Amino acid sequence: MKTLFLSLWLSFVCGLAHAQERVVVIGGSLTEIVYALGAGERVVGVDETSLYPPPTEALPHVGIWKQLSVESVLSLRPTLLITWQDAEPRQALDTLAGLGVRVVTLPRTPATPDRLLENIRTVAEALALRPRGEALAADIEQRLAQVAQRIATVKTPVRVLFLLAPGGGSAQVAGTESVADGILRLAGGHNVASQKQYASWGGEAMIAADPQVIVVTQQSPQTAALDSLPGIRHTSAWRNGRIVSIDQALILGMGPRVADAVEQLNQRFYPTFRD
Known part of the structure; x- marks a missing residue:
């Protein structure tokens, strides 16, 4: 007792x-x-x-x-x-x-x-x-x-690029060792930026990388503002209208909503994929 x-x-x-x-x-x-x-x-x-x-x-x-x-x-x-x-x-x-x-x-x-x-x-x-x-x-x-299982069936990963706060005349591109890079990869994307962390890209680098999908944050300027970035109009992503926006809190932080970010991006990277 x-x-x-x-x-x-x-x-x-x-x-x-x-x-x-x-x-x-x-x-x-x-x-x-x-x-x-x-x-x-x-x-x-x-x-x-x-x-x-x-x-x-x-x-x-x-x-x-x-x-x-x-x-x-x-x-x-x-x-x-x-x-x-x-x-x-x-x-x-x-x-x-x-x-x-x-x-x-x-x-x-x-x-x-x-x-x-x-x-x-x-x-x-x-x-x-x-x-x-x-x-x-x-x-x-x-x-x-579950996302990793779907990615395992993809033969050629889509080429992706993440731009942070574009619209100021130059693009801050997420490279390796950044949180954004990790999330892009978890979602099944191949990040075409190979530098560490963030770097400013010019038009030649953008054209040479030729991303198929460009990811920006919902808090960034409207898609129309991207038109001013050097080289972006010559990318496959721009020509095919594959500009994906995501909440910056999801893509910039490895937090408990990481699965939300990965699932959202995976669906946008591979819209025709079916389980």
């Missing part, structure tokens, strides 16, 4: 503690993870890179993860801070931890599904939501595996 009473009491205390927990999340993908785990009601503040889900718009914002402000974070009276391992300045994290804030940091790279799944489990553990973390990770893994 005493054991049962103690178990019930501990459950009550833990539940109360979680209800009173005040979480600040600094890092867009990490914020999405917390909400995907169903712990959004605990979040009292986010950073400027946290653009999803919509409820985050109404929360206080505390700058960005590369410029942490101890004062801004403490003003929200947090009990838990979740951020990236390379958040700066490091001294700010040490100060917050010294003042009693529980600080959980996670690796940001490499931006791969495996890293994402590890981060989901770590965040779930920090929030005492391990079963939800395992369920979320399993769902993402299964959906990505």
Whole structure:
């Protein structure tokens, strides 16, 4: 009887503690993870890179993860801070931890599904939501595996290119080691950009690469503005009207909606494919 009473009491205390927990999340993908785990009601503040889900718009914002402000974070009276391992300045994290804030940091790279799944489990553990973390990770893994099975039947991958915020006279093209590159590949595309991270391309490079599909963000200027980019009108993608737009939060962050991004792009890359 005493054991049962103690178990019930501990459950009550833990539940109360979680209800009173005040979480600040600094890092867009990490914020999405917390909400995907169903712990959004605990979040009292986010950073400027946290653009999803919509409820985050109404929360206080505390700058960005590369410029942490101890004062801004403490003003929200947090009990838990979740951020990236390379958040700066490091001294700010040490100060917050010294003042009693529980600080959980996670690796940001490499931006791969495996890293994402590890981060989901770590965040779930920090929030005492391990079963939800395992369920979320399993769902993402299964959906990505289904897309991979479809891709395995494709003989020649479609040549794709991702342009970040085009319309300013030059194109910022996503190369290897970028999150966008990883998502394009997961969706079955062959990224024609071989440089690391992002680089500005001229007309000759665009024409030589000749992408069959060009991916832009929904937040970029309208498709008509792409016409001003050097060389773009001479690509197969432009001639065939294969300009694909996607929410920037999906393509620029390896977060819990990665399966949404991969499924959307896979369907646009191979519109005639049937299971």
